[in-house]
Amino acid sequence: MDQKDQKINGSQALWRSLEAEGVHTVFGYPGGQIMPVYDALSTYSGDIRHILVRHEQGAIHAAQGYARVTGEPGVVIVTSGPGATNVVTGIVDAMSDSTPLVVITGQVALAALGTDAFQEADVTGLTGPITKWNYQIRRAEDVAWAVSRAFYVARSGRPGPVVLDFTKDAQTGLTDFQYKKCTFIRSYIPDPEPSEAALDEAVRLLDAAERPLCVFGQGVLISHAEAQLQAFLRKGDIPAGSTMLGLSALPSDFPLYQGMIGMHGNVAPNVKTGECDVLVAVGMRFDDRVTGKVSGYAPQAKVIHIDIDRAELGKIIPAQVRICGDAGQVLAVLTERMAGGSHTAWVESFRACAETEREKVIDPQIHPAGGAIRMGEAVDCVAAVTEGKAIVVTDVGQNQMMGARYSRFARPRSFISSGGLGTMGFGLPAAIGAKLAASERPVCLFVGDGGIQMTLQELGTIMQEGIGVKIVLLNNNWLGNVRQWQELFFGCRYSQTRMLNPDYGKIADAYGIRYRSVEDRAGLEPAVREMFSDDAPCLLDVRVMEEDNVMPMVPPGRSVGEMMLTEKEWYRK
């Protein structure tokens, strides 16, 4: 190949680099210091689709939704200064939830750096602690190198967000273009080799276990280790609970699956965490919403912790066996080497907890005798109508917990939510990204009347691009989760949680989005059926019971087995 490419500018090099990384969709918003990149887009003839959002926060949450569904880095392009600072929340969210992102921010010209120029912000300084890697591109010659490195870092190991701060000089400077994918960085080991000694010790513990329990997280999805997890659980006859971000890694009807763990998780896996003799944690990081009071978390159990991020091993919960490696690879080795087990009585013992929860919590929530529609009821109705095949996206708060508890999943990567950071406003744009990533699947957003107003402007993106997101607004006229805490822990002093809502029908109408509202139980299922009868965007405004609480609940400061079933009743064996 002697033929030398003609020189192109850095902005053109960016688009060609993105293409070389297999990017199909980018989310962005133009502005002064990124104009050469948008100018290059106007003459770009490739297949990349640019989605124009209404606010940069919308771009980054959409890219997060896209990344979580595809497993590939979501790409965001914004301008300097406010464009860059508006994506900061999403970057922290992605860092917390291990979401691969490549965020490209415009930056002023080299000569203006540090002069407090118009729309200048110290983006690499600001984003240093909240990115997996960041880099300021100062020369057009470095564009291909920086982009290839960014994608390699974002998607390998424990994925995360990367920021490329793209100076004006680099956007307009001329360069030869040759793209070489990054596959190796000497100071960075994304594929650690699990220690043989640790694997052997884990096998020994698993073979000797009488009451083993597996808790798994999003690491299983990131590693595409769903099949390996099933094989591991089956061979060991090990019951399993999922973190919120691990949801859908196992199908909801998998026989050994016991539900979600944590603050609003299911009773059985939470209570049994305090009874197991060996706890295997796979691709999860013992978030405080999972553990409750740390000293009360499985003190009786020997813990085997498997994670690709060495810094997570032993960070919160001391582990007897620490295995640093890829979830799928480690599970496959353990499954092969362990003798296999049968723990019928132990597995059976989960049922009593589950039955108590069904009677005290689930049935009253999804089959109430009367009164207003309950949030769980709406979620359950969507699960029934979509047969668990929808991608469920949630915002943050009661809608999220209800969405997590009452959705059912038939396929992996079907639950998208803001976990570690708990970002209200995440839901609507994330659902846009999810739908663009999987246009053939129904995407259902559960969102509250608080969260939807935080990024409401993205209805404009849905309108312009015709994105078939199904929005289920669980409307209770409260900031429900905070109201719940005020009721339970702050003496019913409802400080600043009552919300006067706008007319969502008029808002939907203004954006040309189909709107239905439903207040009566009888109207719920027909409305949900109608919503999923086509692929058009739709807003279903469900007027739910106003002062409802998410139960069961491990109150803050309590051990994970100490669960409230109702406002007055605690779980007792």
Add this chain to the structure above:
Amino acid sequence: MDNTVKNYTVSIFTENQIGLLAQISNVFTRRNLSIWSLSAGASSIEGIHNITIITEATERRIREAVLQIEKRVDVVKAFYYTDEQIVYRELALYKVPTDKLLDGGNLEDLLARNNARIVEMNRTFTVIQKTGHTHETQRLYEELQEVGVLQFVRSGRIALSRSAQEPVQGFLQERQAEKERRRAAREQQEK
């Protein structure tokens, strides 16, 4: 787990990336760990920089911080040591009035006892230099208070591990071998 709070020297080897120093110090400040001293410069390996930070913490906290530092993509390797595990020094400079220093009459004795030396002297002031541990440079500072210290400055700690080789050397050799193995495997595949 040992919960005693000790002095730790954290020695970090990095690729030369702008902004890395801020990210590394952030790992400490975010965990409410004070940085008592910090020095940065070249290491004995070409292209690899060293940052040495002194902090006080329990071993558990320091281990956490070091693992987080190693997660930074451009950090090659980070180590932590207690004082016994390293050879370390600081450099101190003292500016004192020359007339009073000479009036004291015990200059030779002072320099010899403290293993210090004069690096500049003029009619107005004299600059004395001393290397050593903090308590040693502090002792000289207190002794010089008698003649009056006009200015005083102490560097961050620099340290060498007690191992024979630069501890990061082995790691870099392994990574180089890994890179070559991969290249060979790729070329094999392409054939």
